[in-house]
Amino acid sequence: MTAELPPRAGRHCHHALNPLHSAVYFTPELATELAPYGVEDPAAVYVATRAAPLGAVGPGAVTATFYNFRHDLVSSALPSVWELASPETVLAARLRAVDGLLRRLLGEKALESPEMREAAELAGRAAEGCVRAGRPLYAANADLPVPTAPHLALWHAATLLREHRGDVHLVALQHVELDPLEALASHSASGRGMTPTFLRASRGYSERDWEAALVRLRERELLTEQGELTEAGQELRAGLERETDRLDRHPYEHLGAEGVARLTELAKGFTTTLLEGGAFPAEIFGRG
Template sequence: MGRTRVDSTTHIARRMYELLEPICLVTYLADECNEEMAALGHRTYWDGYFASRAAPLGRVPAEVVHAAFYSFAEGEAARHIPSAWETIPPEASLAARERGSVASLRRILGDELADSAGLVRAADLITKAARSAPTEGRVMYAGMRTLAVPSDPVARLWHSATMLREHRGDGHIAALVGARIGGTQAHVLSALDMGIHPAESFGRIHHLPRKRLDAVMDRLRERGLIDADGHFTDAGRETKQRIETLTDELAAPPYDALTPVELDELMTELQPITARLVATGSQ
């Protein structure tokens, strides 16, 4: 039996996620971005993270950032927003994030890849896709769309990959909301999906108060998504898979802007770039 259009589009979206995510991860894992943020005056990693990632939304209150980011526990955004912007303009944090990310990519890729015709072509094609999707219901993506696209090919590749990451993230949040899975609950399901047990030890949530984590786990047990020992039930695995499948479906529209030939070309040109980044852990 042939592959349906939905199967095809979700396959494309998943493959593009695999190819683009290592490009975006340098922002969060490599040293250069942290160094740029520290040089600006941000006191901690999370000050720089919230200040730069939320900046495309404008000077919105912490409650808006909390809603847009979704996966952070109550009160975490408020520890950094708006205080991180009081002495450092959002635009400065945005520029520092781009400088650091581009410097990381150039260091990891080396001149051979960073200055290659293949990277230039990949940057052009990914920008075409990233600028094509509707913005309705995509808060973080819409914020990124308001920013100017850099002229430097490496910066353009990073910028447009990050734009698509936020587009995918907005869709993932929609899938989670539809499944009635809260942000901390989503981290629990992700931890279990990665084989982390107990899920409460996962790095994104282990710092939360024990009482809060217990309440999250109890709610998942009440819904039959995890068992008494904190492992997935069949219903939990099915719920997680439905969320991921819908996330892929919702992430597919940008790639409709590319012809089949362009899409194949983009994937081909991205492969050596992604392979180099994966080999270093995007660090």
């Protein structure tokens, strides 16, 4: 199915769905599930959990596909983590953590609701429109079986859609020649991303690394001395999102305008409950 979508409809749907996927990286259930295997370092937990669909890959492939993580941080986790827990073990732990997270924050009534089943069906239909070629993290997750429980099927589809958009966003970043740290710093400067403190710590960069990226952005006249995006910087970031929308349009065109609007509405309801329940630490967002 193809349909004329309203401007940014796919982007709005992505923003509504993405927290359903990404909340797993912050939930205590994930650490609990992986601790018995000896996977306890936060970096190793994240890297293994997100990379597991790729198989027992080394750090090079993961640094390339994650894009904005320091290679040294990835290398500290891979490939040694696979000696503690195989990718199959990590994937099973990931799904158990998602189940625990959604049961705790959404509640059994929501998980068994017609709205959950409808959202899972719509998201799954959208994911049918995704494209494997040139999208490694999406393609790896697409090879995994679809869970039978509606709330897990919704999470799986949200993961497919999130990684599909992420994969093509890297193409857009490279086109405008933003390196990994410049991409992080310019997004943080927009006020819509995560804090520099959290980004540096979670991705393995030092303050010196960050400051060097800020210097490069200022030299390109994308950032002011006060750390704000210039007009050129704002347009660059807006253009990045427009190009990402274009490259990511297939699943939403496949679902159609009516389906996208309904999926966005349903996902917003579930996401709001997650956010109100504390799925993400409040201090990770903003300019701090």
